[in-house]
Amino acid sequence: MPTTPSSNPAEALRLIKPSVLAQGAYTLAAPQAVRKLNQNEAPEDLDATLKTAILSRVAARPWHRYPEFAPRSLVDRLASHYGWDPEGLLVGNGSNELIQATMSVVVDRDDVVVAPAPTFSLYRLLAAVHGARYVGVPFGKNFAYDVPRLVETVTRERAKVLVLNTPNNPTGSAVTRRDVESALQATTGLVICDEAYVEFGGESAIPLLAEYPRLVVLRTFSKALGLAGLRFGVALTHPAMAREITKAKLPYNVNVMTLEAAEVVLDHAGAIQDRVAGICATRDQLIRDLRTLPGLTVYDSAANFCIIRCSAVPARVVFERLFEDYGILIRDVSAGVDLAECLRISVGTPEDMAAILAALRTILGETT
Numbered sequence: 001m002p003t004t005p006s007s008n009p010a011e012a013l014r015l016i017k018p019s020v021l022a023q024g025a026y027t028l029a030a031p032q033a034v035r036k037l038n039q040n041e042a043p044e045d046l047d048a049t050l051k052t053a054i055l056s057r058v059a060a061r062p063w064h065r066y067p068e069f070a071p072r073s074l075v076d077r078l079a080s081h082y083g084w085d086p087e088g089l090l091v092g093n094g095s096n097e098l099i100q101a102t103m104s105v106v107v108d109r110d111d112v113v114v115a116p117a118p119t120f121s122l123y124r125l126l127a128a129v130h131g132a133r134y135v136g137v138p139f140g141k142n143f144a145y146d147v148p149r150l151v152e153t154v155t156r157e158r159a160k161v162l163v164l165n166t167p168n169n170p171t172g173s174a175v176t177r178r179d180v181e182s183a184l185q186a187t188t189g190l191v192i193c194d195e196a197y198v199e200f201g202g203e204s205a206i207p208l209l210a211e212y213p214r215l216v217v218l219r220t221f222s223k224a225l226g227l228a229g230l231r232f233g234v235a236l237t238h239p240a241m242a243r244e245i246t247k248a249k250l251p252y253n254v255n256v257m258t259l260e261a262a263e264v265v266l267d268h269a270g271a272i273q274d275r276v277a278g279i280c281a282t283r284d285q286l287i288r289d290l291r292t293l294p295g296l297t298v299y300d301s302a303a304n305f306c307i308i309r310c311s312a313v314p315a316r317v318v319f320e321r322l323f324e325d326y327g328i329l330i331r332d333v334s335a336g337v338d339l340a341e342c343l344r345i346s347v348g349t350p351e352d353m354a355a356i357l358a359a360l361r362t363i364l365g366e367t368t
């Protein structure tokens, strides 16, 4: 009997791996807000003069030709910027692409990936896509990294990968280089140090690369360097590992505009560093100011965001009122592990911070 093709999507979905069906997609509702403090982006756009410089460089390039995979001059400049071997440096369409490439050459079905919980959710999702088991390890008191417990878990589970996001999204906790080294010494799997926020605080693991080929350090131009919209990230590892990770990267993923923009931003790294210092000062002031408000626990942070825990007014109410009454969009992270009643606030301009403080004072003051 000939079978009749069915138009029922359930037939097609049967082909999807169960581990993928079980996950939610990485997504984020993006309502327009007067003050956008939900994605840890740079609070201010690149200077108009730099944008013009990038655009004129892009205009001078042929658009009908593929870009180079990674222009030698840019790779050499990145290598000297980060202090690592150009042969061990990969560029990607955002660091997300490099997380994916790294995991896809290492993580096989039934492998174990260990990471602190809560952390950046893409790791869990990609572990599932590769059929791996993901084991989250809680932080200690006040979201301090519990490295002995992470190491113990990696050993017990014979994990293939340990992810250390430092400073960690969403908690802002940083791990010391010494602790990264102790984790490398005590384990035999891959250690991924995701340093998306390290320009704002904490220590980089880059100096450990020379001694530990099992280490991959990820950096991004999306946060401190202010290029989230153009998508550019960097992976640093031993050249032998870089050659393997390259195999999982799609060709030509970094477009001409992004390659030019990365060069121009590197030309102005000094000015950007000044901006980063300003953001760190704003963060420290924000944390001090938030601590004067009633009904909140405010956690320390080494990143360009911080976590608050609401006790007087439910976090969901605070989140909604900030958005609806004041046009301030922050991130509701309260569904995360150990994050009940928690909200994440990205550090914005000093004006953004004054606005959120005034709004919180009203929202919290009204009910206490």
Ligand SMILES: Cc1ncc(COP(=O)(O)O)c(C=O)c1O
Pocket (backbone or CB within 6 Å): 039, 040, 093, 094, 095, 096, 097, 120, 165, 169, 194, 196, 219, 220, 221, 222, 228, 231, 232, 233
């Ligand atoms: C920890 C962490 N890693 C990586 C990324 C993604 O960065 P990119 O924009 O370079 O893909 C983010 C973005 O929020 C992040 O929080």
